[in-house]
Amino acid sequence: MKLTLRVWRQKNAGAEGAMSTYEVDDISPDMSFLEMLDVLNEQLILSGEDPVAFDHDCREGICGACSLVINGDAHGPERTTTCQLHMRSFKDGDTIDIEPWRASAFPVVKDLVVDRSSFDRIIQAGGYITAPTGSAPEAHATPVPKPDADFAFEHAECIGCGACVAACPNGAAMLFTSAKINHLNVLPQGAPERETRVLDMVAQMDEEGFGGCTLAGECATACPKGIPLMSITSMNKEWLRATRRASKR
Amino acid sequence: MARTVWGSTVGKKTVMAVSGLIMLLYLVVHMIGNLKIFFGAGEFNHYAHWLRTLGEPFMHYEWTLWLVRVVLVIAVVAHAVSAYQLSRRDIRARPSKYVHSKPRASYATRTMRWGGIILGLFIVWHILDLTTGTVHSGFQPGHPYQNVVDTFSTWYGNVIYIVAMLALGLHVRHGFWSAAQTLGVGSRARDRALKTVANVLALLLTAGFIAVPVGVMTGVVS
Known part of the structure; x- marks a missing residue:
């Protein structure tokens, strides 16, 4: 050719x-x-x-x-x-x-290389679970319902490439952030930090200068891993829940 | 909590969703009320007067109406300010365009900002035309039926109104569904239902509102 x-x-x-x-x-x-x-x-x-x-x-x-x-x-x-x-x-x-x-x-x-460390800082804001590391725990020690495991896996597929941001007319990182939040928030291991995770990661996402979501849907179309647009809906729900709970404390 | 909501893009979208739904609810009521024009001057004018006596004797004359107006003004301002701030942010977040670019999102999605501006300007004109009568020569306070017929007897009255109502349909079509996503009530199972409700609402509102100028133009209302 x-x-x-x-x-x-x-x-x-x-x-x-x-x-x-x-x-x-x-x-x-x-x-x-x-x-x-x-x-x-x-x-x-x-x-x-x-x-x-x-x-x-x-x-x-x-x-x-x-x-x-x-x-x-x-x-x-x-x-x-x-x-x-x-x-x-x-x-x-x-x-x-x-x-x-x-x-x-x-x-x-340079040329086609961009600095994606803003994604790293979003992860650092809460995209982890605080647990002592060591040998892998016994798989059945913490039961996870099948639908929750499937939901977590679907979002865990995100490889953090940034195609969602590149495709978004607003340069928003909503799909990336939501995938990372949903992946952990649905699992029992992620439960202790469920509220702080979503509040801190969304705050960091805003801090980095990403745009907001207008639900144009370009991100989910571009995502090579098929993270669904509804991932953003789930994150919004988590964010509202966490905001309500934080106000009661 | 208020600071968290207003300081976050997700929170501002929540403000937009809630204020949008308040305005949408009002529009449905407004549209149904407008259709009374097809039953003659007596019924329409009586309805307009009743709006002022709503809630009596608990509420004084026009109190309910003013309460609704205050809520609506708050909703419009909150919606517009959030939209302005979020749009500014979105444009800053994507300063350079792609050399090879193609429009992709649906027409309704791409026209949310301009459509919103058109609707904002329309609201100003609409109030000056049919509420205060400032831009309406021969405006007769207390005779809404005659004023409506007057407005839709001019070509510009019809054009402004119909263009705005088409913009409204597009705005509601994307806006209602988006509000559901922002408020976290959307899901894969509900997605089709939500999109259908958005389309039906958009269509009914546009058709219901446009029926009035069309009625005057065709002589059904005179």
Whole structure:
């Protein structure tokens, strides 16, 4: 396949960026999108140019490192992560626009790499359970009803890639935050910190400068892990419950 | 608690949801009241007068009406201020647009902000036109039937009203469902029911309100 790539190039956080056009040839439809970018970078290095910086790690669709807005879609046209997107989703001769996640809480570091440490700070605000660590406890020591376990698993699938923020017209992190809150709040292990978790994580989310939710639904459409939009509804319910309870104390 | 609610994006959305539902409830009542115009000047004017005597003898003349007005003004202001502050925040949170962008969310969702502004301006015009009569030449206090017929006998009266009511339908369509999500009462099992109620409310309100200018234009009401 022969492709024209229009890639966002930005030297560093402070520099002005712009789209640059590159041609790549001999792309196999079986290559992943990132392998295609590897080909582009080899080409750039050989010609003495600066390679395009992009985030990637596991390349198995489970780590949440890869990003990229491809032709206006977070993670591209298929409902998966960029590393699991293959070139067969494109046609020979296509022009592909590649941009970084756009949100003021995700500043561009270089080219297509953005700083997602705002997500880490949301997790630090309450996305954990306070328990002594050590060997894994006996699995049946704490019974969990099946529907609750399913609900927790559905939300635990979130890999924190940030596609929800990138897709949201308001740059909101509601889907990420709600997935993390719901995952723990429904489980008995998360119960002792149920109220502080939701209040603190939502407060941190606001503190980071993410936008608010207008229920446009773009986040859930972009999410490679299929976190449902209703996740936000559940978080709102938890937040209202915690706010009412906090006012009684 | 008040500080937590007002200081949080989730809390401000709650304020928007509750104030929106208060206005929605009022609109349903208002729309039903308006339909009395199809039963003649006597019934319509009597209804308008009754609104002022509502709650008597416990309430003094017009007290109930003023109570409703105060609640509505609070709801409108709370709704608009939250919307303004949240919108400012949303725009700041996404300062640079994508080079390759496409509109995606439904029309009703994308027009919430402009639709809200249109409705806000309409409310001002509507009060000046049919409550105070400030912008209404030949306004007759105490004769609402005649005033309504007057307003809808002008082309601009009809255009302003119908455009605003279409905006209202779109606003309610996304707004009602969103309010349910914000208040945490939405769920997968209820989603279809909530969307249906939102659509039915939007349709009934728009059709019910537009029936009045259409009635005047077609001569059914004169």
